[in-house]
Amino acid sequence: MDYFNYSRRQSNEVYVGATPMGGANPIRIQSMTNTVTMDTEACIEQAKRIIDAGGEYVRLTTQGVREAENLKNINAGLREQGYMAPLVADVHFNPKVADVAALYAEKVRINPGNYVDAARTFKKLEYTDEEYAQEIQKIRARFVPFLQICKENHTAIRIGVNHGSLSDRIMSRYGDTPEGMVESCMEFLRICVDEQFSDVVISIKASNTVVMVKTVRLLAEQMEKEGMAFPLHLGVTEAGDGEDGRIKSALGIGALLSDGLGDTIRVSLSEAPEAEIPVARKLVDYIIGREGHPYIPGAAAPEFDYLHPSRRRTKAVGNIGGDNLPxxxxxxxxxxxxxxxxxxxxxxxxxxxxxxxxxxxxxxxxxxxxxxxxxxxxxxxxxxxxxxxxxxxxxxxxxxxxxxxxxxxxxxxxxxxxxxxxxxxxxxxxxxxxxxxxxxxxxxxxxxxxxxxxxxxxxxxxxxxxxxxxxxxxxxxxxxxxxxxxxxxxxxxxxxxxxxxxxxxxxxxGRIRTSKTEYISCPGCGRTLYNLESTIARIKAATSHLKGLKIGIMGCIVNGPGEMADADYGYVGAGRGKISLYKKKECIEKNIPEEHAVEKLIELIKANGDYHSADRSV
CATH class of the missing domain: 3.20.20.60 (Phosphoenolpyruvate-binding domains)
Structure with missing residues (x-):
């Protein structure tokens, strides 16, 4: 790899409706609706706003068969109004839903962590080699028929691995590691190759930018070793809102785009979906502006490890370098x-x-x-x-x-x-x-x-x-x-x-110096059953002075407990108007009425000695 001169990684072209990605195509921009997928008109109107802002793909959460079937109506409604951007179904937990969605969406996203494997329990499980192989066969038996449906309907798929939803099976063998995320993805990609199914896009995301960047680097390397060139979808999950969400997304996605990795991106902001598009557009345009630049005669240091980097050794000068914070x-x-x-x-x-x-x-x-x-x-x-x-x-x-x-x-x-x-x-x-x-x-x-x-x-x-x-x-x-x-x-x-x-x-x-509270908040989707934006604002108003504390604010359980494993406290949607509170991975209180949940969160933080008044010196 050339660390010094920009060029895009060569990937396969994948057909997603009439908007292909990868190959020589531009880096595509996309977003996801946060409307209820059964509300046809609301989904159509929000999809139009995303497309009008410049979005090239629109993703919708697809919780069940009913939602998957309603994609037909949403798709038809958009086409009738002259909007041709492909729709992407987002499926978790139920492979039957993916089968139905493949009939009506141009692309279906599945999550290896919960496609066949049971929902993550965070319990330590042990698998023998034979038992592990049997689980892979279960995946193959269920996944191959889905690929056949996709072939027949010219439907692309996205294999979307999230740090927060690795299966207990993967965790048992690899732990909560970038290597485990890569293997979770590769298990499915090898089946695609065996079945000669090539309309595949990959995403491998985390809310922790260090994990996200390292994992995508490892994935690209592993695919190259195995002769694969599938296009990459980039994103930082639960990036948050406002300035923090923009900086975190640009840092993680931009680091990978700068190395030529990435064929489509989604900037996940806890804001209206259409607000994500201009941010993504600016980021892509800034990076690809480097194309054709004058050659830089750089020479890589032999000790530098791109896949497993560590801080460069320096001698401290005052408070700079050495073991000092940047x-x-x-x-x-x-x-x-x-x-x-x-x-x-x-x-x-x-x-x-x-x-x-x-x-x-x-x-x-x-x-x-x-x-x-x-x-x-x-x-x-x-x-x-x-x-x-x-x-x-x-x-x-x-x-x-x-x-x-x-x-x-x-x-x-x-x-x-x-x-x-x-x-x-x-x-x-x-x-x-x-x-x-x-x-x-x-x-x-x-x-x-x-x-x-x-x-x-x-x-x-x-x-x-x-x-x-x-x-x-x-x-x-x-x-x-x-x-x-x-x-x-x-x-x-x-x-x-x-x-x-x-x-x-x-x-x-970049996780190298902390100066304020960190919020890990999802962008919301049709699964979110409370007002995400106003809730984030209320939590920030009460906690923004708590330097160094990490607080997760999640719409649902799909990635909630997993992505929040890195957070000190978590606020997770448990049902319509109901919230569960977490300390690390442990659920402390379930099904709290939404109107009392922020107050309960503050009480939990105080009970654990992590709260101080706003006028205390930072």
Missing amino acids: VVISARLEENFDVQEQFKPDYFYCGQALPQERRADIGYIVDATAWKGEENTYPAFNYQQFMELHQSQAPVKFLFIPYMALTEEATACLRQHPEVVVIAQSVHPNRLGELRGLVHQMMVQGLENPVVFFQFYQENNLEDLQIKAAADMGALIFDGFCDGILIYNHGESIMDTKIDETAFGILQA
Whole structure:
């Protein structure tokens, strides 16, 4: 694999109605309705809004045979109004439903974790090799007739593995691991290959971006080993809403798109489905803009493991590198040093203007030509100034340097001075490739200087900035290269404090530094039997000051308990107007009336000592 030069992975073309994906087709955009599938008109109207926003596929939850049969009416209603986007049926727990849905939808999604295997119980079960093989035969016996129906009706399928719904059988052999997710998918793909069924798309998702990215990388590698080239559907499940949902989705999906992986994407936001489409469109357009970029002559470091990355070894310089959390540096080239206490940068980069006001807990980085040895300021300098300044008494020194300036002479200076922090920068159309090239070259040369990534933008829209910055940082974080981030935006309408918050949000989405409460909330679908958006707002209002706490807010049990295994507390739809509360994987209280459930959640958090008042210092 070429880590430095962008090109799309070659995949098979799959026919989904009149909108094929994979092969030479564009990266497709899709969303999912959150209306009740038996409400034909509501589904049609919402599907139209998704399509009008630019959605190319529309997925609908299909809980039972009745819902599967009603896809016929929804499909016909859309076609009568001139909407030809393919429909995708989303099936869990009942393979008979998939058989019926294949008659009326252009694609059917099945979940290997609950297609034939019993619903996950989280209990430790043991299978002998013989028993395990027998379970695979059960899958084959039930899956092959479904494939035959799909062949006869020209229906594509999506094998959709979710981290939160791995079967107990897979868990018994592989545990709750990326390897287990990959094997869950491969069991079904091998049957497809045996049956010569090729209209298959794969998704393999998680709410944890680290798990999601690692798993897709492993899956692509395993498929290549077994001679498969099925197209990939990318998504971060339960990404949440607002800025957090956008940053988390762009970080995870963008990291994979940047490596050429992905043929269709869904940005899962806890908002109206049509709101997902512009976010997905911006992300795809930003990544594919790298096509045909000038060649980057990068050389991979032998010790780098793309499939099992770990944090790059560095020597700590002050609070940067080593075992320290990645730092946030905020560019303040004007006299504006306002900060939000929760998102307070570790350093201000001030260029040549030494600030008049000082904060004792924040260091100032000034350009070396302006540095006079003032206390609490740390010089940044270019290579030409290196020799005269390397003996300065500043506690931390920074070197701004692009990949192509990392010459033998520069490398020798850095080797002699591990106390210098590298600030990597790039103006290349594929900045990820150049920044990766710089870090790999440092590894090849045995340099252990910490690396902070300088990301420069010219955006006037905060969402655009968040999507681009998260997409650019994703692979660098997941590769283990990030000791810090500096986002500088040369725009007029985005406040510096929002840029700081974006930087911290990127680090949290990448699971390398926590600065606030994390919410794992699903986008909702026809299975959701309570008002998801208003509930999320109420829970956030009561808990957003609980830094480091993870709270799952799930519409139903399909992925709820599983995806929430990573959360401290969970709020899960149990039925119409009924909620169950979880602590980790354990259900603490069932069937609470919705109107009392948020209050009960807060009581549960307090009872376990994890709640403090909002005015407490963060």
